[in-house]
Amino acid sequence: PxxxxxxxxxxxxxxxxxxxxxxxxxxxxxxxxxxxxxxxxxxxxxxxxxxPPRCSALAAPELDQSRRLAFDEFLSQFCGHFDNLEQALEDRRAGRPPREGGGHEHIHCHLQPLALERPAVLANYYFNGDPARPFRQRLYTLQPTEARRSAADGEIRMQIFRLAEQVEAKLRAASGDAAAVAWDAERDLAEELLIPGCDVFWRRVGGHFEGEMATASALVHSPLLGREIVVTDHLHLWEGALWVNDRGCGTDGTYLYGNTRDVPYKMDRVRWSSHRGEPVWEDRRAA
The missing domain is CATH 1.20.5 (Single alpha-helices involved in coiled-coils or other helix-helix interfaces)
Incomplete structure (x- = not known):
């Protein structure tokens, strides 16, 4: 037992x-x-x-392969430094001053990818190679369009936001360096900062991308001018160049900005560095 x-x-x-x-x-x-x-x-x-921040595709799983590849390629190109110095010098040699003279101002565009809830790019535009004196600062958000939308009507939607005043101030103090700002989607993508009616739709055309607004023009309130203006926008992006043809006029047709001959600002991709505290140009195109 x-x-x-x-x-x-x-x-x-x-x-x-x-x-x-x-x-x-x-x-x-x-x-x-x-x-x-x-x-x-x-x-x-x-x-x-x-x-370092870079444009990376946050494409939705339901995207078809061609649209996903187009989005990836666009994001890889839509960042960096672009400048139209050669075009501005050519206009001067031809006797075409800017604005009413039919020439182009010397414009530099710096596109910096941001880490927000969706792909976003900070755009700084300034005259004469001086980043401390921007004339336009915008935040662009990028996303693929719905699969049911025809690729001919645009594969990528770009929404345009103004910047909050405190963000603009920090950027100006830092010569446009995006790292100087603690970016916040709730603040920086607020509905009141979105510029309505100005979404740009990009599509692939041959070996580059072409961007246009959904309508031929848009009526926008300009806080700087304190009035309503009519804007049009047409863009082209290559790996080595960015062309911008944006124009603005009053509701009475008064010229405000843009090229009077309807010739885009043809900016080449460039590399930017500093030497003894002063900005200098390196190669005309990045390697």
């Missing part, structure tokens, strides 16, 4: 032990998987923090 009792006790203990092991294993398994996933997320966050 003693032996039989010992066997039953051993069996009971073994059963209890096996049950405890199985329960513990089952309880721990999700925690192990969650911990591994959390570690993976943490490593990815560290990699993103260590790497």
């Amino acid at each position: 003693g032996v039989a009792l010992m066997s039953c006790t051993q069996a009971a203990l073994l059963l209890i032990f096996a049950t405890a092991v199985a329960f513990t294993s089952a309880a721990l398994q999700p925690a192990v998987e969650l911990g591994g996933f959390a570690r993976c997320q943490a490593r990815a966050a560290l990699r993103r923090a260590a790497a």
Whole structure:
């Protein structure tokens, strides 16, 4: 009887032990998987923090392959420095002063990708190569258009936002360096900062991208001028160039800005550096 009792006790203990092991294993398994996933997320966050901001496609899974590739390619090109110095000099040699004279001002455009809830780009435009004196600062958000929308009508939608006053002030103090601002989607993509009616739709045309507004023109209130203005916008983007043909006039047709001969501002991609504290040009095109 003693032996039989010992066997039953051993069996009971073994059963209890096996049950405890199985329960513990089952309880721990999700925690192990969650911990591994959390570690993976943490490593990815560290990699993103260590790497400089870049345009990366956050394309929706339902995008077809061609539209996804177009979005990736566009984002890889829609950043960096662009400048039309050569065009401005050519106009001067031809005796065409800016504005009413039919020439072009010397304009520099700096596009900087931002880490917001969706792909976004900060655009700084300034005259005569002086980043401390911008004449326009905008925030662009980019997203692929719906699959049901024809590619001919635009594969990429770009919405245009003004900047909050405190953001503009910080950027001016930092000569337009996006790193000087703690960007916040709730503040910087607020509905009141969106410029209505001015969305640009980009589509691939041959070997480049072409952008146009949904309508031929838009009526926009200009806080700077304190009046309503009629704006039109037509853009082209290549790997090595950005052409901008935006024009503005009063509701009575009065000329305000843009090229009077309807010739785009033809900006080449350039590399920008500093030497002894002063901005200088390196190569006319980036490698």
